[in-house]
Structure formats: C-alpha cells, structure tokens
Amino acid sequence: MKHVSIIGGTGSIGTQTLDVISANPDRFQLVSFAFGKNVQVALPWLNRLRPDLVAVLDETVKSELEAVLDYTPTILVGEAGLIAVATAEAADIVITAVVGAVGLRPTLAAIEAGKTIGLANKETLVTAGHLVMKKAREKGVMILPVDSEHAAIFQCLNGERRQDVRQIILTASGGSFRDQTREELANVTVEQALDHPNWSMGAKITIDSATMMNKGFEVIEAHWLFDVTYDEIDVVIHRESIIHSMVEFNDGAVMAQLGMPDMREPIQYALTYPSRLEIQGGERLNLKQIGRLNFAEASFERYPLLRLAFEAGRAGGSMPSVLNAANEQAVDRFLKGEISFLEIEASVEAALQAHENVEDPSLEQILTADRWARAFVASLSLAN
16 A cells, blocks of 8 residues: 655646546555645545545635535645645655646655655756755655656666666647747637647646747756756657657667556556556557657747757756746736737746846745746736
C-alpha cells in the first residue's frame, strides 16, 4: 500500500490522480489532499476516498466544505495548509499538481520532509530549479516527473549513461493554433484558444500550449531534471501526441516513448515506479490504426515564447522566475479579456527586458522577482 498526498487536487492532473487511486484501492490510499475553492469537484472524491487531512484556500471555502462533507477530516487553510498536506507524516509520495509558482514552497517543504515527489508543477523547477534539485540531492529524495514529456524522457533514460546522451527531443502538439499563421492570431478568442486538439487540460495550461510557453517551461524543467545543457535540448512539433518525447544517443540511436494521449499513464507510472500496472479503461496504442506520425520544426519566429524560454533558461538567475510570473499574469489578463492573444508574448518579453537579473537567487529573491513581474505585467498598457 502506497500512501499519497495531492496538492492541486481539483485540476486536471489532480483529478486524474484521484482516478488512478480510486481504480486501485488495494495499492493506493489518499492520506492528504489540498485544493483551492472548487468544492463541487472536490466533494465526491473526498467523501469517497476520505483523506484525514484536507487543505483549502481560505476560511470561506472551509466553511462551505464542512457543511457538505459526510465525514470530519482536519481542514486547514492557506499556504500553511498546503505545506501541511505536502509534508503529511503518513505520505510516501506527494503529487504536486497545483498550477503556478504557488507550488514552490510546498514542494521544497515536502523534499525537506523526505517525501518522494511526483512532479506535475513545472513552475517549481522553472522558478527555482537550482534550489529544488540541490535540496533533493541533499535529502536523497527522488523526483519522478509526471508531465508526459518528462516521464517519457525518464523512461528512455532508464539504464542509460548520462555521458552517452547527445540530445533530448521534446515533442509538442503545437496547441490550438498550430495551423494558423501569425497574422491570423491577432484576433483569436479565449474560446478558440481553449480548444486543444489532443489533450483535456486546465485553462492556464491550454493557453500555455497554444503559445508554446508550456513547452518553454518544459525545456527549463528538462535542463534541471536530466542535467543537460540548453544546447542539448530540441523541440519538434508532433501533431498526434503519440510520441511523448525522445532521447538521441551519441551512437545515433533514438529512443522514444509512445502511448495514447492519456495523462493517467505517466501519473500511474510515478505512483508505481519501478513497477507498472494496467490502466483501468485505458485505450491502447494501435499504430496500424494511426498509420502515420508527423513532425515539423518548432520555429522561434512562429513561437516567440519558446525562444524567450531558451533565452531566460540560459541567462539563469531570476530570469526564469520573471518568465513564469509574467506569463501567469499575462495569461490571466488574456482570459479576462484585458489583452489580446499576441499581447501575452509582448507582456512577457517586456518584463524580461525590464528586469535586472539576480544571479543565484535565494528563495526570497525568487519570490520578490515573481511579485515584481506580476505587478509589472498587471500595469502594462497595451493596445488591445
């Protein structure tokens, strides 16, 4: 029996993790669970899986939840609650599925507590990869990637030597607007941007996929997870999302991990590693039915945020923190109708250009850069 904590439990990754736990009650037990304010999504899972510890956004959500739960767990609020869930004594593994930089402190606390990390919160490594990986090494903590791309790379590297790796190749669907030109993106709507061709994800990640910022974050994440330079990372457009990523070795061999676009597979692999279980109700890959796999260049001209991610990653210091925070704020403004789709890119680039980089930042300096970038983008006046 493996005991599981989840932070970010009502999002796409969180609910699919709950699905895996629920389908294997003899193998997994949910012991603690954190979410923001979506009581409607959380309630049936909580009543079904009954974790002892729950954390929510604030006292209002706590009161709302207490009124409808059919059992009485300990309920905490705010960041303190999030950290308590991430460090729950009973937990063997913590799935960090919360979206955004809010996941940084709880993840660091879970590592400090010696918990295995199932990492789906890419912003943690984007903003503070140097701190997170150093702490994981010090504590002997394993970080198991839950993103489909990094889970694929992790599997391709099993049993291989780091010095034999020539490059990591991240695949990208191209997002909602992969068939549109730059000119056609000027007036796209929020609804159009949220219509992803392959994956069912939350609004923030779906927009990041459309801009390719999500892939840029994955580039920075891969740098930290697999100890590769940015020159050893490539990105290719792969429309079908069947090859989840690849590794090229010095002898020319390329290993790829293939599967249907189903996030339960990398989630379950993180929970069961190094074992594998059959996914209940999962669709199996049939290459004869698919017939053809397509690949194309991920152009920096077409996807400027991908270029900015490589540049911020190479610059290091506080630049990746600014990249992430500026993007979060810009995406929020787009979803609210305050700026256009292309102005997400303009906002992020303006923040990076205005920021004075801090080399080897502390956690407090990272959080300061994060706050600065959000305020900077919030105050930008752009011609919508």
